[in-house]
Amino acid sequence: MSGNTYTAENGFVITDDIVDKWAKEAEDNFSGAIVTEFTGRAWEDETQPLKPRTVRLSDTVWHLIEADAKRRKMTVSAWTRKAILNELSSEIAAQR
Known part of the structure; x- marks a missing residue:
């Protein structure tokens, strides 16, 4: 072992x-990496149904x-x- 050591939360x-x-693996584009697909959403313990919510926005912001969603080929x-x-990810990371 050389250099610093760090301890993860686990x-x-x-x-x-x-x-x-x-870093070397990332620079090599993770060649040979095995990706395991999973169902559901990574941020939830189990997939929950999506529900419509109401948000108040000005026409300009909407x-x-x-326009940005269309440019990215995404739905609003x-x-x-x-x-x-x-935003949630940034807040959670900032709290650590």
């Missing part, structure tokens, strides 16, 4: 050597969202879910 010890290995609902989840 107790797993991470060394600079491991970080270097992960049109900006519609998918765009909104992604924006909300990105």
Whole structure:
């Protein structure tokens, strides 16, 4: 072991050597990696049905969202879910 060591929340010890290995794998586009598909949504313990919700927005903001969603080839609902989840992820990360 060389360099620093870090301990993850689950107790797993991470060394600079491991970080270097992960960086090399990322730079190599994770060649040979096996991806396991899963059903449901990564942020939920179980897949829950989606329900319509009401949000009050100005027409200007709504049109900006519609335009960006169209540019990204997404529905407005998918765009909104992604924006909300990105904000939640940022908040959770900031609290750690």
